[in-house]
Amino acid sequence: MTDPQTPVGAAGAATDEAPVTATAAANAPSAQAAGGGRSFLPKSTLLRHLVILLLCAVGAVILLEITSPFQNSQLATLSYYAIAAGGLTVLTGLNGQISLGHGALMAVGAYTTALFLQDREASLPLPLILLVSIVVATAVGALVGVAAARLHGPYLAGATLALAVGLPGLALYFDSVLGGEQGLRVRAPQAPEAFDDFIGLVSGNSPTNTKWLAYVGTICLLITYFLLANLVRSRIGRTWRAVRDQDVAAELAGINLGAWRVLAFTVSAAAAGLAGGVLALVVRLAAPSGFTLVLSLSLLTAIVLGGLGSLLGALLGSALLVFLPPFVTDLGADWGLDNTEAAQLAPLVYGVVLIVAMIFAPAGFVGTVRLRWLTYRAKQRMAAARASSGG
């Protein structure tokens, strides 16, 4: 599939430059020190990621057990934002496609989960329900991906924007099945007894439903990031980067651009589907007003702030999304603003943070840190080389 627009003209030139800084975070080798040698982690990518997964799992359990019930619920919220942002960062950071429609794909996952949980007695086991949500969202994502594979930049953004605006409307149209404006209420399944035993064993905290949902979200998050990290390090990830950086060269090398773009969109849609399923469980509702354009846009801002293409960046960006507004609101209330003014402060501060980040750290948090680190290393090597040649 060819794209006649990219090889020539200013647009092509602009995209050549942009990935270098904007997606600096995407090119980071996963977790191990770039130079090798000094790392204690195994050399094999899969083994290394397994070790990191295990460490993160232990860290997550500790984090969930030392935090308050409310912070547990915030972490549950963080988990679904981070899953969706992780999928989006693979699409945007690694493959260079912009999607404004991920909120709608989350809606697909959320409604699927909600529909399967309507009859609490006869419902399928939770992992299976989430799996079905992923499959349905993947199917929708593949469909959109095929349509979008020929599109680029603003055109793709426009097409996915239509998805974000249009899809929640289906819930209003088929209101007998999908609950209309009210949405579908979700009764999250009870925690299994093994969970109660586990919590009793680990910390002795009370195994509330909030905690259970936080664990479900965290487990989904860890699995998603593990799979995405492996994918990014594999031949597939390299091919995506090739398509992003130089599509002409990639095509000459025998890469079918369209097929790889569709694949990236599909993988990303699968993550969004899972995120939607977790959202339905945590929010206890799937309603159109939960999947407005604002959701898609905040996912995009999260990955840009964190660092395009980096899973860690996606996680950090999502954390900002979850923790910044209540923090600012409480700060505003402490300064003596009334509740209404304090609430209005949160979007303002978020906007300011976004603008400041775009001006001073266009590569996002992870990208900026990585660029600084690379510059520092390069200077050191130059100094070392000069010293050895001089002596």
Added chain:
Amino acid sequence: MSRSSRRLVSFVAAAAVVSTVAACGGGSDDDGGGGGGGGENEASDIGITEDSIKLGAHYPLTGVAAPGYSEIPTGVDAYFDYVNENGGVNGRQIDYIYRDDAYNPTNTSQVVNQLVLEDEVFAIVGGLGTPTHSAVLDFLNSEGVPDLFVSSGSLLWGEDPEANPYTFGWQTDYESEGKIIGQYIAEEFPDAKVGLFLQDDDFGEDGEKGINQFIEDQVVATVRYTPGNTNVAPQISELQAAGADFVVGFNVPSYTALSQLTALQLGYTPEQWFYSNVGSDPTLVGSLLARFSQGAVSDASLLDGALTTDYLPTVDEPDNPWVQKFQEIWDASGQEGELTNYRIYGMSMAYTTVQALQAAGQNPTRDGIVEAIETAGADWEGPVLAPFRYSEDSHMGTSGMSISRLVGTSSEEVQPIRVTDIGDADIEEFDGEPASPPDSGIPDEDSAVD
């Protein structure tokens, strides 16, 4: 509820007025051991300390739903401040926290988590919106948090107390409102060809269900709009084509403005417009009309002569003693802005909340306040025009409405209050006396729990 027991309630309610009025002289300034009768204040439940009660709420303070609705919590706040200045409830100061959900259920779930788990409120009071509050209904009931006086007329809050034992409605539900409107049309406009203009969700559906109980054969067209889609020309022209000369709208204020402007464009002039309570605030509709028409229509004069329903006194009745009292309290609160119908709504809801807290006794518990509302709530007198339906079998809010005609910025009553209930319950004229506010402006209910 049967006819005879309803009579009984009315009688008891009337008796309660007399006793409340009589008790007012001496009952207002005992701030120590008020309703409970002796004993010490204790930290009896989560959110209750010896000298404070913490209450929480979620409202749209930012975003599309904020105009109008964001004024409600300022009214609640002003009233609670007033109560606090006058000694609080049983010597406890009310600490009221409201948080922004931007009318997005995802946010509602987060802020209510914060209110319940971090702020540790005793109860949620007046959470606004049907889709938003649905998201937290199960959570609040499974955590055992009283979920009082939801700001929405959905049947969800009060229909099934067994499923949601901690949730109580407050305002008249949309189905009862539809029934009262339907009966009024059947009696006063038996020859009218009625067109229904409905929001395409439970709000419109419940209203339609009520109306159709009385005038199904008079309805010539039923059209629905989807919230968010601002083009209602197809719907309005369908009403026009069907020859409807009496249009009833179950819609939100912005669609009152849109339907008026669209009808103006199409040259459609039905003899009578009837907007349900939600969509008829003349001040808000006037400002929306001005905005949507880019100044071509500057006020709510298009609404002149339209009919609407009321369950609370409104700012256009400056002689109403409740409005005067609330005006006094609002002016004393020193907050910005005028007293509006939304602020009256908030203050009235806060008034009911204080009644509930008093009825829950000197040391309220979460289960105790539920029991208190179930046993005593149906007898409470307040700014709300008709009595509440609270009992063990129903958590529905107020049962009745009056119908009035908008004249300029004011309104005149065309049908006094009638009361009814959901389903096929009869509609009856309300024969109770209108309550007048206690001199102190603060209710004085006895404890309804042991």
